[in-house]
Every structure is written in structure tokens, then in C-alpha cells.
Amino acid sequence: xxxxxxxxxxxxxxxxxxxxxxxxxxxxxxxxxxxxxxxxxxxxxxxxxxxxxxxxxxxxxxxxxxxxxxxxxxxxxxxxxxxxxxxxxxxxxxxxxxxxxxxxxxxxxxxxxxxxxxxxxxxxxxxxxxxxxxxxxxxxxxxxxxxxxxxxxxxxxxxxxxxxxxxxxxxxxxxxxxxxxxxxxxxxxxxxxxxxxxxxxxxxxxxxxxxxxxxxxxxxxxxxxxxxxxxxxxxxxxxxxxxxxxxxxxxxxxxxxxxxxxxxxxxxxxxxxxxxxxxxxxxxxxxxxxxxxxxxxxxxxxx
Numbered sequence: 001x002x003x004x005x006x007x008x009x010x011x012x013x014x015x016x017x018x019x020x021x022x023x024x025x026x027x028x029x030x031x032x033x034x035x036x037x038x039x040x041x042x043x044x045x046x047x048x049x050x051x052x053x054x055x056x057x058x059x060x061x062x063x064x065x066x067x068x069x070x071x072x073x074x075x076x077x078x079x080x081x082x083x084x085x086x087x088x089x090x091x092x093x094x095x096x097x098x099x100x101x102x103x104x105x106x107x108x109x110x111x112x113x114x115x116x117x118x119x120x121x122x123x124x125x126x127x128x129x130x131x132x133x134x135x136x137x138x139x140x141x142x143x144x145x146x147x148x149x150x151x152x153x154x155x156x157x158x159x160x161x162x163x164x165x166x167x168x169x170x171x172x173x174x175x176x177x178x179x180x181x182x183x184x185x186x187x188x189x190x191x192x193x194x195x196x197x198x199x200x201x202x203x204x205x206x207x208x209x210x211x212x213x214x215x216x217x218x219x220x221x222x223x224x225x226x227x228x229x230x231x232x233x234x235x236x237x238x239x240x241x242x243x244x245x246x247x248x249x250x251x252x253x254x255x256x257x258x259x260x261x262x263x264x265x266x267x268x269x270x271x272x273x274x275x276x277x278x279x280x281x282x283x284x285x286x287x288x289x290x291x292x293x294x295x296x297x298x299x300x301x302x303x
Contacts (some may be wrong), residue, residue: 001091002096002295004224005181006095006250010065014085015271022206025152027102030078031252032245040045042072042073042074044070044071044072044076045068045070045071045072045076045138046068046069046070047068047071047142048065048066048067048068049066049067049068049069049142049161049162050065051064051065051066051067051159051161052064052065052171053159053168054156054170054172055149055159055170056170056171056172056173056197056198057096057149057150057155057157057171057199057206058092058094058095058096058199058201058204058205058206059083059086059087059088059092059199059202059203059204059205060085060086060093060094060122060204061084061086061087061130061147061200062082062083062084062157063082063083063084063085063087064080064082064147064159065082065083066080066081066095067079067080067081067083067099067142067145067147067161067164067271068081068217069136069142071088071136071139071140071141071142071159072286073140073193074082074137074138074139074140075136075137075139075140076102076133076135076136077087077133077134077135077136077137078133078135079131079132079133079134080098080100080113080131080132080133080134080140080147081130081131082129082130082132083127083128083129083130084120084122084127084128084129084130085122086122086123086125086126086127086128087125087201088124088125088201088202088204089124089125089137089206090124091122091123091124091212092122092164092204093121093122093204094119094122095204095206096100096149096151096154096206097112097149097150097151098113098119098147098148099111099112099113099147099151100113100134100146100147100148100151101145101146101147101148102136102139102142102144102145102264103144103145104145104146104158104160104164104165105144105164105166107184107199107222107284108219110148111134111135113132113133113134113135114133114134116133117132117134118130119132122147128224143161143162143163143164144162144164144165145160145162145165146158146159146160146166147159147160147161150206150287153209153210154206154207154208154209155198155199155206155207155208155209156169156192156209157169157170157171157197157276160180162190168254171197171198171199173196173197174192174195174196174197174301174302175193175194175195176193176195176196176214176299176300176301177194177282177300178192178193178194178216178286178297178299179191179192179299180298180299181295181297182288182295182296182297183223183288183295184288184289184293184294184295185290185291185293186222186223186224186230186238186290186291187221187222187230187232187288187290188220188223188288189193189218189219189220189221189237189286189288189297190219190221191216191217191218191219191279191286191297192194192217192219192300193216193217194211194214194216194217194299195214195215196212196214197212197213197215198212198278198299200213201252201253202256203252207247207275207278209262209278210277210278211275211276211278212275212276212278213250213273213274214222214239214273214274214277214284215216215255215271215272215273215274215275216239216272216273217268217269217270217271218271218272218273218286219266219267219268219269219270220232220259220261220266220267220270221261221264221265221266221267222223222238222261222262222263222264222265222269223264224263224264225264226263226264227263227285229261229262229263229265230259230260230261230263232253232257232258232259232260232261232270233256233258233268234248234249234256234272235244235289236288236289236290237256237288237289238286238287238289238294239272239274239284239285239286239288240272240284240286240287240296241276241280241284241289242280242281242282242283242284242286244285246287247274247276249272249274249277250273250275254273255273256272256273257270257271257273258272259271260275263286269290272286280301281300281301281302281303282300282301283298283299283300284298284299284300284301285297285298285299286299
């Protein structure tokens with residue numbers, strides 16, 4: 001038999017226990033998951049490569065001034081500043097693409113500029129500035145990079161950003177040391193100038209990688225007395241290569257002077273342009289030809 005006092009004490013105890021339980025349930029539950037600090041964003045590093053390099057290409061002088069790269073481990077933008085100088089009397093466009101190879105030692109393909117990047121027309125006897133933008137992915141450094149102007153099968157110029165990008169290839173014309181004269185039959189030629197190039201400026205064209213051109217300038221004299229004069233053409237000259245092969249002037253309408261030379265007269269500053277295998281050096285000769293007679297005026301192309 002339960003006494004009234006005992007019942008009251010039991011109810012009070014149950015009430016206190018319920019209150020304590022409610023207080024525990026009101027407390028916030030502590031998480032056992034550790035707190036991870038946010039990963040900081042990588043900081044891009046801006047590097048400017050001062051190049052000041054000139055490339056002779058398609059008759060233009062391409063002055064590559066600076067390359068500015070803002071890169072982190074994810075890549076980033078690269079900006080190339082250049083100027084196109086046109087020494088000819090007609091407006092000219094650069095047809096060869098300007099590509100960026102991030103690592104000259106790798107087999108990865110070069111990167112083209114963005115679609116918004118445009119190379120302007122270079123005005124006759126003028127200069128046109130240009131800015132090309134490139135977007136790199138996953139490339140953090142350009143210390144082995146090289147700019148490529150042109151693509152195979154034509155000659156390709158190389159402008160390294162540092163020594164790590166290898167040697168520069170700029171196709172600067174080579175002025176040849178030439179002199180002397182010779183006579184074959186009634187035709188005398190006196191050699192004045194010579195130049196070796198890898199493009200055709202008057203055609204705004206780059207040559208095939210296997211070919212270069214030598215242009216020779218000379219005075220031509222008709223030593224005969226025929227009043228009708230001497231019809232001078234490309235048949236009256238040839239270029240003898242170091243292996244003894246003879247090469248005729250290019251037949252493109254721009255590469256050979258054609259003149260009628262009066263008896264005892266001289267035509268000055270005539271010229272002939274010859275294709276030669278690229279990289280050929282050694283002893284050459286301009287061959288004077290009149291009928292079956294021929295004589296050579298030797299000169300050298302340095303290595």
C-alpha cells in the first residue's frame with residue numbers, strides 16, 4: 001500500500017528527471033567532422049620578355065618587340081606586341097601565321113592566337129603595329145618558349161623568348177662580297193652586287209624551305225659593232241653552283257632584266273635572280289653567255 005507522501009515524492013522525482021532530460025536535449029550537438037581551411041587561389045605571375053628581334057619574312061620586316069605572360073599553374077593569357085614594316089611600294093599582308101610554342105623541346109603542337117587577334121595590312125613604305133593574344137591551359141612558364149612565323153612546307157622563322165627556346169632563325173638577307181668582270185663573245189658583264197634571301201619581296205612571298213634565292217646585279221656591255229645592238233635576255237646568263245650545276249634565272253617576270261644594248265654601249269644595274277638549294281655554300285660563278293662562248297665571274301657564299 002502506497003502512502004500519500006510517497007506518491008508525492010515519486011511524482012516530484014519524475015518531474016525533476018524529465019526537466020534534466022529536456023535540458024540535455026536543448027544543448028547543441030557537437031560535430032565530429034574536422035574543419036578544413038579554404039584553399040587559397042594561385043597567384044598569377046606576370047613576366048615580360050623584351051625581345052626586340054626582327055624577322056625578314058615575305059618581304060616584310062616583322063619586329064617582335066615584347067611578349068607578356070600572366071601565368072599560374074592553370075595557365076593564363078599571353079600578349080605579343082610586334083610591328084610590320086613594309087619597305088616596298090605596295091601594301092602587303094603577312095600570310096604566314098604567328099604561333100606560340102610553349103616548350104620548344106616538346107612535341108606538343110604550337111598555339112594559335114585568339115580569333116580576336118588580327119594582323120593588319122602593312123602600308124607601302126610604312127609600319128603597322130599589332131597585338132596578338134594567346135590563351136594557355138595548364139602552362140605555368142614560357143622560359144623554353146619560341147614564337148614561330150610561318151609553317152611548313154615554307155621557311156619557318158624562330159624567335160625564342162629565352163636561351164631555353166633554342167637558336168633564333170630570322171632570315172636576314174646576306175650581302176655577298178662580289179666583284180670582277182668577264183667577257184664571252186661580244187658580251188661583257190661586270191658584277192656589282194649580290195644578295196642571298198629566303199623570300200621574294202616583290203611577290204610578298206616566302207619560299208619553300210628547300211629553296212633560297214641569289215640575286216646578282218651587274219653592268220652589261222655590248223663590245224660588238226652591230227648597229228642593231230645586242231638583245232640581252234636570261235639566255236645570256238647562268239649561275240654555276242659549287243657542284244658544277246648550271247641554273248637559269250627564275251622565269252617569273254620579275255627575276256631577269258631584258259634590254260637591247262647598243263653597239264659599244266653599257267646598261268647599268270641589270271639583275272638576275274636564281275633559285276639555289278637552301279643551305280648551299282661555297283664557290284659560285286655568274287656565267288656570261290654569248291652563243292657557244294661562256295665565261296664565269298667567281299664569288300663565294302659563306303657558311
